[in-house]
Amino acid sequence: MTLLSDHLGVAPRKRDMAWLHDALQSAIALEHATLPLYLNAMFSLQTQGYTVYNLIRSVSMEEMVHMAIACNILAAIGGTPQIAKLNPQFPANGLPGGAEPDLHVVLAKVSKKQIKNFMRLEVPAFLLPPEYSDEQYPTIRNLYEAIRGAIKKNAAAVREAMKKGGTSNQIGDDIGFTTITYTEGKDPLPQVYAAIDEIVLQGEGSPSCTLHAARFEGEESHYCKYAEVFYGRRYQRPAGRVKLTRATEKQFFRGYPILPPEVENVLMVPSDGYAAVLKADPNGATVEKALTAFDQAYTNIMSDLDAMWNGPSAKSWPTFGAAVGAMGELRVLGCFNIMKYQVPANVVAQLKTLYPAEYADLAAYTDLTAPVVYGPRFRNLNAASNGGRASSPPQ
Numbered sequence: 001m002t003l004l005s006d007h008l009g010v011a012p013r014k015r016d017m018a019w020l021h022d023a024l025q026s027a028i029a030l031e032h033a034t035l036p037l038y039l040n041a042m043f044s045l046q047t048q049g050y051t052v053y054n055l056i057r058s059v060s061m062e063e064m065v066h067m068a069i070a071c072n073i074l075a076a077i078g079g080t081p082q083i084a085k086l087n088p089q090f091p092a093n094g095l096p097g098g099a100e101p102d103l104h105v106v107l108a109k110v111s112k113k114q115i116k117n118f119m120r121l122e123v124p125a126f127l128l129p130p131e132y133s134d135e136q137y138p139t140i141r142n143l144y145e146a147i148r149g150a151i152k153k154n155a156a157a158v159r160e161a162m163k164k165g166g167t168s169n170q171i172g173d174d175i176g177f178t179t180i181t182y183t184e185g186k187d188p189l190p191q192v193y194a195a196i197d198e199i200v201l202q203g204e205g206s207p208s209c210t211l212h213a214a215r216f217e218g219e220e221s222h223y224c225k226y227a228e229v230f231y232g233r234r235y236q237r238p239a240g241r242v243k244l245t246r247a248t249e250k251q252f253f254r255g256y257p258i259l260p261p262e263v264e265n266v267l268m269v270p271s272d273g274y275a276a277v278l279k280a281d282p283n284g285a286t287v288e289k290a291l292t293a294f295d296q297a298y299t300n301i302m303s304d305l306d307a308m309w310n311g312p313s314a315k316s317w318p319t320f321g322a323a324v325g326a327m328g329e330l331r332v333l334g335c336f337n338i339m340k341y342q343v344p345a346n347v348v349a350q351l352k353t354l355y356p357a358e359y360a361d362l363a364a365y366t367d368l369t370a371p372v373v374y375g376p377r378f379r380n381l382n383a384a385s386n387g388g389r390a391s392s393p394p395q
Contacts, residue, residue, distance in 0.1 A: 001029055004097045004138035008146055015150040017077070017157050023147050024074040026097050028081055030140055031067035031199075033088035033095045034121065035060060036107060036378035040269070041118075043334045043376060044109035046262040052110065053261070055225045059122075062222065066199045068177045071309050073195055075168035076180035076188075078161040084306035087383035091271055091361060095121075099138050107269035107378065108365035110261060115230045122223040126209050127246055141200060148196050155189060162188045168309045169316050209244055211235065211252070232258050264339050266375035267348075268365040273377045276354040280347045287341045287374055294333040299381040301326045334376040343372040 007023050015023075042048075042056040071081035094101040103120050125133060125141055132139065151158055162182045172179040178195045182188050201213040203222045211224035220228075224235055227249070234255030242248055267277070274291070278284035304323035308316045348368055352359045366372060 001097045002026055004099050004143055005136075007097075008136050008138060008142060012146075012149055012153065015146065015153060017154055017161065020077065020147065020150045020154060020158075021074065021079040023143060023150065024070055024077075024079060025082060027070040027140075027143060027147065028067055028074065028083065029086055029088070029096045030099055030143070031063055031070055032083070032086045034063045035067075036088065036090065036376075037105060037121075038063065038118065039330070040107045040266075040376055040378065041110045041114055043331060043339070044264045044266045046264055048331070048335070050261060051258050052229050055229055056110075059118075059222045059225055062202050065177055066202070068171055069195045069199055071168075072170050072172075072178065072180050073192055075166055075170060075309060076162050076182075076192070077158055078164065078166040080166070080168050081309045082306070083309065084303050085380065085382045086302060087380035089271075090269060090378075091358065094138075095140075097138070099140055099143070101138060102132060104361075106361055106365055107375070109266040109268075109375070110229075110263050111365060112230060113364060115226055118226045119223055119230060122203050122221065122226060124209075124211070124221070124223055127223075127244075127249065129246070140203075144196055144200055148193065151189065151192055158192070159188060169311075169313045171308050171316060171320065173320070211244070227253055228258060232260065234258065264375075265367050265370050265372050266339065267343055267372045268362050269375060269377045270355050270358050270362065273379060274374060277343060277347055277351075277374075280350060280354065281344055283341065283344075287338075290333070290337045290341065291374070291377060294330065294338060294376050295379040295381055297326055297329050297333055298376075298378055301330075302380050302382055330376070338376055339373045341374050343374060345371075348372050 002022050004026065007019070007026060010019055038056055038060040042053060042060060045053045045056075047053065071083070074081050088096050091104065091106045093104055095105065100121060103117060105117060105121075106114075108114050121140075128139075136142070162180070165182065170179040170181065171177055178191075178198055180188070180191050180195060197215070201215065201221070202219070211221050211227070212218050213221060220235060228234055231250060231253035233253045234257075235253055236255030238251045238254070242251055244252055267274075270276070274287075278288055281287060301323050304319050304326070307319050308323070311319065351362055351368065355362060362368070
């Protein structure tokens with residue numbers, strides 16, 4: 001994957017159609033990379049249906065939509081979305097391609113620290129610290145703005161590519177997958193700009209210094225939803241003419257209380273995917289089977305998503321149905337299988353020795369003084385093989 005700094009380092013006048021294809025593929029990878037982070041946190045909630053769960057779930061669903069929109073834009077201009085082998089690594093400094101390099105990202109349970117990380121990923125430009133607001137700084141927003149500029153610069157070539165069509169499918173549904181189509185005699189570019197707006201507005205909110213999307217029924221941005229979880233209060237505009245800034249932000253979250261959720265004490269996933277813990281755990285082989293069953297189901301979803309865009313168009317909807325069904329299976333495999341296995345107390349006591357370089361993170365994102373359980377690690381088995389699909393989980 002091309003580094004975002006390399007994308008943004010290309011002079012605007014040199015951002016051609018090849019640059020545009022590559023940048024959109026990076027956008028697909030970035031949108032996808034948020035999903036393991038958000039879903040891992042969501043699965044850690046004991047009661048799945050209360051406010052915090054629903055807020056995180058709504059953001060996760062829209063991240064899936066944003067990934068789909070980026071795929072549709074790339075397909076519309078003759079590109080081929082590559083999904084099957086996407087496999088972001090955690091822990092990491094930033095997202096794939098070096099996006100948001102100031103942020104250390106980990107797979108961990110819901111906590112104040114983790115929700116603050118999610119807020120950083122979704123933060124609108126007007127709330128960014130000054131050191132991260134330069135247009136060359138590798139943020140997700142800057143990538144989309146560069147993509148928008150490149151579409152405008154290459155407008156004639158983009159129109160021609162859309163008229164010609166490509167080999168990949170357009171995928172739409174009723175949760176917001178915006179499709180991009182060409183109609184003779186009608187300029188197709190407004191569709192593309194609107195699709196980019198959907199991604200940016202739902203993530204950050206309106207560019208007019210608010211935390212709500214200007215369109216899309218005026219819904220709260222992803223940043224706003226995570227801020228509600230962080231502050232434990234619903235968004236409520238303060239009385240008077242208070243300007244929303246980093247200093248005044250808390251004043252905007254004094255609405256109805258959101259009670260702290262009950263959270264499973266899931267061990268943050270270390271860089272080896274629990275390998276050292278499993279080796280020390282007498283029940284490690286059984287836990288590994290549960291982890292691998294989840295990874296296989298996740299891999300099957302990635303294969304299905306790739307087939308939706310790049311397989312026979314007549315099969316895209318049945319494949320979509322299979323992927324949606326498997327997404328429900330992930331919750332079962334994660335919450336009711338993996339998380340029922342406790343990490344032995346004597347193994348928890350060895351974590352500082354097993355992971356000397358990662359122990360500070362493990363202690364920061366997991367309460368190591370209380371019983372600890374395993375959590376999903378979101379490994380895409382396609383990334384390590386030519387296939388990856390199994391007809392059923394390993395026994």
